Amino acid sequence: MSKRRPYVRSMDGWWRKNPFYVEYMIHECTALFVAAYAFVLLVGLVRLGQGEAAWNGWLDALRSPVSVAFHVVFLAVIAYHTYTWFVIMPITLPPIIIGGKTVGPGVITGGGLLAAVVVSLVMLALVWRIV
Amino acid sequence: MMKAGLKRSNAPIFWGLFGAGGMLSALFGPVLVFITGIAVPLGLLLPKGAMSYPKMQAFAQNFIGKSFIFAVIALFLWFAAHRIFHSLHEIGIHAGLGAKLICYGSAFASTVIAAYVLLVLGF
Amino acid sequence: MSENHKIIEIEVLRYNPESDDEPHLEVYKVPFSDDMSVLQGAQYIKDNFDGSLTFRWSCRMAICGSCGMMINGIPKLSCETFLRDYYPSRIRIEAMANFPIEKDLVVDLSGFIEKLESIQPYIIAKEPRTLEQGEYLQTPEEFNRYIQFTSCINCTLCYAACPQFGLNPDFIGPAAIALLHRYNMDSRDGAAAQRMELVASEEGVFNCSAVGYCSEVCPKHVDPANAVNINKTNAAKDYFLRFLSPKGGSK
Amino acid sequence: MEIFKADVVIVGGGGAGLRAAIAVAESDPALKIALVSKVYPMRSHTVAAEGGAAGVKKPSDSFDYHFHDTVGGGDWLCEQDVVEYFVEQAPVELTQLEHWGCPWSRTEDGHVNVRAFGGMKIERTWFAADKSGFHILHTLFQTSIKYPSIKRFDEHFCVDLLEEDGRCQGVVVIEMGTGEFSMIEAASVIIATGGAGRVFRESTLGGIVTGDGMALAYRHGVALRDMEFVQYHPTCMPVTGLLFTEACRGEGGFLVNKDGYRYLQDYGLGPLPDKPKNKYMELGPRDRLSQAFFFEQQKGRTIEHPTLGSVVHLDLRHLGEAHLRERLPLIYEMAETFMGLDPAKDPIPVRPGVHYTMGGIKVDGNCAASLPGLYAIGECSSVGIHGANRLGSNSLTELLVFGKVAGVAAAKNARSAAPGNSASLLKQAQAIEQRVMALKTRTGGTERIAGIRKEMAQTMEDGCGIYRMQDTMQATCDKLAELRERFKNISIDDKSSVWNTDWLTAIELDYQLDVAQSMAHSAINRKESRGAHQRLDGYELRDDVAFLKHSEAYYVAGGAPRIVLGDVKITKSQPAARAYGAAGEKADQERKESNV
Numbered sequence A: 001m002s003k004r005r006p007y008v009r010s011m012d013g014w015w016r017k018n019p020f021y022v023e024y025m026i027h028e029c030t031a032l033f034v035a036a037y038a039f040v041l042l043v044g045l046v047r048l049g050q051g052e053a054a055w056n057g058w059l060d061a062l063r064s065p066v067s068v069a070f071h072v073v074f075l076a077v078i079a080y081h082t083y084t085w086f087v088i089m090p091i092t093l094p095p096i097i098i099g100g101k102t103v104g105p106g107v108i109t110g111g112g113l114l115a116a117v118v119v120s121l122v123m124l125a126l127v128w129r130i131v
Numbered sequence B: 001m002m003k004a005g006l007k008r009s010n011a012p013i014f015w016g017l018f019g020a021g022g023m024l025s026a027l028f029g030p031v032l033v034f035i036t037g038i039a040v041p042l043g044l045l046l047p048k049g050a051m052s053y054p055k056m057q058a059f060a061q062n063f064i065g066k067s068f069i070f071a072v073i074a075l076f077l078w079f080a081a082h083r084i085f086h087s088l089h090e091i092g093i094h095a096g097l098g099a100k101l102i103c104y105g106s107a108f109a110s111t112v113i114a115a116y117v118l119l120v121l122g123f
Numbered sequence C: 001m002s003e004n005h006k007i008i009e010i011e012v013l014r015y016n017p018e019s020d021d022e023p024h025l026e027v028y029k030v031p032f033s034d035d036m037s038v039l040q041g042a043q044y045i046k047d048n049f050d051g052s053l054t055f056r057w058s059c060r061m062a063i064c065g066s067c068g069m070m071i072n073g074i075p076k077l078s079c080e081t082f083l084r085d086y087y088p089s090r091i092r093i094e095a096m097a098n099f100p101i102e103k104d105l106v107v108d109l110s111g112f113i114e115k116l117e118s119i120q121p122y123i124i125a126k127e128p129r130t131l132e133q134g135e136y137l138q139t140p141e142e143f144n145r146y147i148q149f150t151s152c153i154n155c156t157l158c159y160a161a162c163p164q165f166g167l168n169p170d171f172i173g174p175a176a177i178a179l180l181h182r183y184n185m186d187s188r189d190g191a192a193a194q195r196m197e198l199v200a201s202e203e204g205v206f207n208c209s210a211v212g213y214c215s216e217v218c219p220k221h222v223d224p225a226n227a228v229n230i231n232k233t234n235a236a237k238d239y240f241l242r243f244l245s246p247k248g249g250s251k
Numbered sequence D: 001m002e003i004f005k006a007d008v009v010i011v012g013g014g015g016a017g018l019r020a021a022i023a024v025a026e027s028d029p030a031l032k033i034a035l036v037s038k039v040y041p042m043r044s045h046t047v048a049a050e051g052g053a054a055g056v057k058k059p060s061d062s063f064d065y066h067f068h069d070t071v072g073g074g075d076w077l078c079e080q081d082v083v084e085y086f087v088e089q090a091p092v093e094l095t096q097l098e099h100w101g102c103p104w105s106r107t108e109d110g111h112v113n114v115r116a117f118g119g120m121k122i123e124r125t126w127f128a129a130d131k132s133g134f135h136i137l138h139t140l141f142q143t144s145i146k147y148p149s150i151k152r153f154d155e156h157f158c159v160d161l162l163e164e165d166g167r168c169q170g171v172v173v174i175e176m177g178t179g180e181f182s183m184i185e186a187a188s189v190i191i192a193t194g195g196a197g198r199v200f201r202e203s204t205l206g207g208i209v210t211g212d213g214m215a216l217a218y219r220h221g222v223a224l225r226d227m228e229f230v231q232y233h234p235t236c237m238p239v240t241g242l243l244f245t246e247a248c249r250g251e252g253g254f255l256v257n258k259d260g261y262r263y264l265q266d267y268g269l270g271p272l273p274d275k276p277k278n279k280y281m282e283l284g285p286r287d288r289l290s291q292a293f294f295f296e297q298q299k300g301r302t303i304e305h306p307t308l309g310s311v312v313h314l315d316l317r318h319l320g321e322a323h324l325r326e327r328l329p330l331i332y333e334m335a336e337t338f339m340g341l342d343p344a345k346d347p348i349p350v351r352p353g354v355h356y357t358m359g360g361i362k363v364d365g366n367c368a369a370s371l372p373g374l375y376a377i378g379e380c381s382s383v384g385i386h387g388a389n390r391l392g393s394n395s396l397t398e399l400l401v402f403g404k405v406a407g408v409a410a411a412k413n414a415r416s417a418a419p420g421n422s423a424s425l426l427k428q429a430q431a432i433e434q435r436v437m438a439l440k441t442r443t444g445g446t447e448r449i450a451g452i453r454k455e456m457a458q459t460m461e462d463g464c465g466i467y468r469m470q471d472t473m474q475a476t477c478d479k480l481a482e483l484r485e486r487f488k489n490i491s492i493d494d495k496s497s498v499w500n501t502d503w504l505t506a507i508e509l510d511y512q513l514d515v516a517q518s519m520a521h522s523a524i525n526r527k528e529s530r531g532a533h534q535r536l537d538g539y540e541l542r543d544d545v546a547f548l549k550h551s552e553a554y555y556v557a558g559g560a561p562r563i564v565l566g567d568v569k570i571t572k573s574q575p576a577a578r579a580y581g582a583a584g585e586k587a588d589q590e591r592k593e594s595n596v
Helices: A019-049 A052-063 A065-092 A105-130 B011-042 B053-061 B063-090 B097-120 C038-048 C110-118 C140-150 C163-167 C174-184 C192-199 C213-217 C224-244 D015-027 D063-073 D080-099 D132-144 D212-219 D286-298 D321-327 D329-339 D394-416 D422-441 D449-463 D470-487 D501-525 D581-595
Strands: C006-014 C024-032 C068-071 C074-077 C091-094 C101-103 D002-005 D008-011 D033-037 D150-154 D156-164 D167-175 D180-185 D188-191 D230-236 D254-256 D303-305 D309-315 D348-357 D360-362 D374-376 D550-554 D562-566
Touching: A019 A052, A019 A065, A019 B011, A019 B053, A019 B063, A019 B097, A019 C213, A052 A065, A052 B011, A052 B053, A065 A105, A065 B011, A065 C224, A105 B011, B011 B063, B011 C224, B053 B063, B063 B097, B063 C163, C006 C038, C024 C038, C038 C091, C038 D449, C074 C213, C110 C174, C140 C174, C174 C192, C174 C224, C192 C224, C213 C224, D002 D422, D008 D015, D008 D167, D008 D212, D008 D394, D015 D033, D015 D132, D015 D150, D015 D394, D033 D156, D063 D080, D080 D132, D080 D394, D132 D394, D156 D180, D156 D212, D156 D422, D156 D501, D167 D188, D167 D422, D180 D422, D188 D212, D188 D394, D212 D360, D212 D374, D212 D501, D230 D286, D286 D309, D286 D348, D321 D329, D329 D348, D374 D394, D422 D501, D449 D470, D449 D501, D470 D501, D501 D550, D501 D562
Parallel strands: C006 C091, D002 D180, D008 D033, D008 D188, D033 D150, D188 D374
Antiparallel strands: C006 C024, C068 C074, C068 C091, D156 D167, D167 D180, D230 D348, D254 D309, D303 D309, D309 D348, D550 D562
């Protein structure tokens, strides 16, 4: 009879055991805020569908200090999501070869962040022009 | 030797929606929050009336605008649902089908609602 | 080794399946010199204090892949980690995380080996060639496509770094998938479609949530996370394309 | 006791063992193969080989050149018919490995590239950066997975051979994970357990290189041949002994003493050529380079380092970081990690360290030992291609060429052998189990394993180093006899069953003491200087009259080995002066002229 008795360690609280995992869990949690913001937009869309008064009510609600405070938090967290999304991108993409050389991870992350900045500026410009 | 009895994962559907939503929210998330939640309500930077009813109604009736609104709401939620479902598993809440239904179910319901409203708003 | 030794405290997670219910920590005071690795610290304990201390090791030069352990909570090869970098603090060594502990620092690797075997880690020739025909030609581009993924030494530090493997031991995991990718990317091989069945299965790549720590701890810079994620894209393509073409994708 | 019936059992899962397993599987898929390895096969020490594997590749090269480099490099102690077969098969086997996926480094046009190596007239070393052994081993291991007839016994430790009716019929192994014994019956037994360099102190070798298979065969009456020839590699990391591959010099590295002087030109390896030239200077053979270090040290021209001891510098700086990163990535990393220096900016302190045992289990050209049914391959064997000094990059090729030969021969033997008597083999196995268990269960011992091991390694270093003398060798022989005696009083702390490495280490030490004795006694018996065996006590010259002979050590229970001299097979190369540098070129020229 074999005397083997392999000991399986518990996974409880694994994410607290290493700073790398803590950061991972934080950036995973940004999803909660993305969801919350998407629900705010969904409510806005429903209100839009219900007519002008409903829509203005939603706009009023957005002006409340509580709402503004929430959105400031959303902005910070979602911006962090943007940052981590592009930091991870080099490991998720197949190698990009330009002119016989593989594009480095720094360039991919930098390119992604730059794209986010450009998108933001274009969006602001579009909204500006709409007026 | 290859294992026998492998079951194909249906994850690509959810993973695809997750990836698309993650990318969209990384690119557009911050600026949208800033516009809809901070700049417009506080009247910062952007002119007044940027999100007035007529403007938004026109935007939502325009095909591009409609698509954009739909993509943002639906994909943000599918992205979030996928991540939250995984995180629940990671912190040891293996609610299995229940958690799956809550996460992906709410994303699905929201998608249907968004689609319905956008259709009702007309073209 | 110089004679004026400093003393470092090494805390070891001990487990003897024949006498212990669960692992416990024991502290040893080890004289060391600046050139001593953590592995040599463990050897010192075995040679001088307790011959029953059990760990795997061999080459001492970070190529055989035997001596991985958790060193202050981080998966590392003990032969290329030096005591001087921890002194004067106490250093803690434990068996690699996410694997069952057999005894002291030795973990059960049989599951990993089975996974390695399951990915068909050999050339299944696209165009078979006889020895008389000589070698296959490979351009530098073809060579560079897979060479990085051949560097894996099977040390399994990436598994010790992967919480998804810890949570689901059936997950094929980083090193095995990196090796699978190595063969898929080799211009001599033509069996990527066969291997897709495993890649796309419930034990396959979609268990990965892109934590990325596997690539961080890899002592040979293989970047297994990249291999896994490239195969997610491949598996997703395969998933959808099989509806479009009768030949696209595996059954 | 568990019983497993195989047709061929292979002990050792390194390059040679894996190649043999594949050869058996390919030659007859119906044969059952048991592959026993005390580590997972990809951990085997083949993994640490760096430089590459020799095989004729360039049009300017020829089998004849490879033959002469090998035989001359071995100081004419090679079996020349075996060398002829070896050099012809080398390119075939290396190409086979390419077909199996080995990532050999390539030229721009996609062909396999070759590099220069010490003692070789033409570049013929196939390489995979500086991780050639690693890639060869992993390629073989992964390829072996393709064959369902290969059943692996990973992390199983072989404790004895089963011998009955005058033939070898199997092995007894311990499963390390449980401490339980199994008997593996097989008509053919192949030993492929690698070298024994760990009997020395400062070596390039992994902890597993303990000569197990040599001792197993030796105890069953098979001769260990040419055991006195132990190769010191000239460029090792001080203290740890870790290897800086010969490819460092193949790529153009220099060896300099404390004055920055390329001292090899003073030892028959010059004059200094304008650019790296095969068989000149740093591209001389290993024994000569290690011997030159010894004399530099005697003359006080080595660099005295406070913690590293006497060293010379391996200077790679002129090769540039880009080239080093491409061709010598492992060396680069090792220098950075272990020594905290940048080889593109700093010279690397090095000194000779024990690297390879030229001798081993005496086998014929078919890898068959004197005990029928028993075969040996790789570093544990002496098939006769290394002679008194192995040329760099011949050993990786050896394990491929002869791994295949042994596999085919063992398969053939297994098909024709009469079935063994299982019941009486089991009885034998149970007796072996009792004997080996007794080592663990006995109490009251006072000798620590590490203590005896250290004294053994020190005395081997003292008596059987680069240069040898009668009285120090005698002291080593005496010390080993003393240690053999003290081993009987060994204490084993760990009495458990699961993963008892304390017990296994003691069994290994027992093997090592036997092998060390065969080395020391073969050395003291050879009263001449040849290849890696160099004396400073009146026997400084080669003596072909008395000693153009193999040493064969036979086990004597409880005593010193019996040393017998055996004949050397000479076909087309008569012994001549062994010369390198300009003198070598001149000798080559003269040989050519006399042949015309």
